[in-house]
Amino acid sequence: MSHPQQIKGQTGYKRWLLAISLALLLIVILTVGAWAASAAELSSSSTSKSVLLQPTLPPPADLELIKHDIGYDPAVPGGQVVYNVQVCNYGPATVPSIVIEDTFGAGLIFAQTNAPGCNVAAGTAGPAAFTCEIAGALASGQCLGFEFTFDVDPNYQGATVENCATVSSPGVFDPVPDPHPNSDCESTAVVPPTAVGLAGLQASATNSPAPAAATGLAAAGLAAAFGGTLIWLRRRR
Ligand SMILES: [Ca+2]
Numbered sequence: 001m002s003h004p005q006q007i008k009g010q011t012g013y014k015r016w017l018l019a020i021s022l023a024l025l026l027i028v029i030l031t032v033g034a035w036a037a038s039a040a041e042l043s044s045s046s047t048s049k050s051v052l053l054q055p056t057l058p059p060p061a062d063l064e065l066i067k068h069d070i071g072y073d074p075a076v077p078g079g080q081v082v083y084n085v086q087v088c089n090y091g092p093a094t095v096p097s098i099v100i101e102d103t104f105g106a107g108l109i110f111a112q113t114n115a116p117g118c119n120v121a122a123g124t125a126g127p128a129a130f131t132c133e134i135a136g137a138l139a140s141g142q143c144l145g146f147e148f149t150f151d152v153d154p155n156y157q158g159a160t161v162e163n164c165a166t167v168s169s170p171g172v173f174d175p176v177p178d179p180h181p182n183s184d185c186e187s188t189a190v191v192p193p194t195a196v197g198l199a200g201l202q203a204s205a206t207n208s209p210a211p212a213a214a215t216g217l218a219a220a221g222l223a224a225a226f227g228g229t230l231i232w233l234r235r236r237r
Contacts, residue, residue, distance in 0.1 A: 091140025
């Protein structure tokens with residue numbers, strides 16, 4: 001039979017043990033809760049990081065622009081220079097549209113172009129620049145060609161006129177390194193009409209790629225410079 005004091009001591013010990021157990025249980029609950037919250041936060045953070053580490057890259061397409069003058073080179077003050085601009089897409093992506101930026105120097109006066117979407121008016125004198133926003137997809141392997149015609153300032157005394165152009169496509173990037181350049185510049189000699197060589201005029205007259213206006217101006221210069229030679233050229237054409 002237990003003594004009353006012994007029973008009281010056993011009861012106190014059980015209460016103390018229960019308190020310790022409850023405290024330990026509370027610690028375990030708090031620890032597990034904190035761990036779960038931390039894990040959830042880490043998971044959320046990892047998800048955000050994975051999104052950030054996966055940027056949406058624009059499609060790559062290697063565009064190329066080639067510019068060269070056609071018709072008369074050298075040009076004459078009061079004459080014209082016609083540039084052919086060819087844009088090709090070497091892929092791999094199809095581009096939704098293209099933008100040509102043209103920068104022309106002193107001595108050139110914009111006349112006309114068959115390129116659509118150009119923000120330049122006839123009579124704009126260089127140095128100046130304009131852009132042509134050309135809508136429509138250009139698939140890999142396709143090319144487009146345009147002509148840009150400029151008058152040469154009749155009072156221009158420089159030795160050359162310069163014209164550069166660059167092609168791009170909004171939202172599309174060219175690969176690096178870039179196998180096919182997006183920009184090209186053309187330098188055209190300018191000489192007084194009387195200094196135009198017979199050989200150059202013969203070649204121009206034979207090829208006849210220049211607009212009628214340019215042909216007329218050159219013919220006028222030729223008539224002044226060479227007289228009867230003009231008749232001979234006409235017969236050859
Ligand atoms: Ca390119």
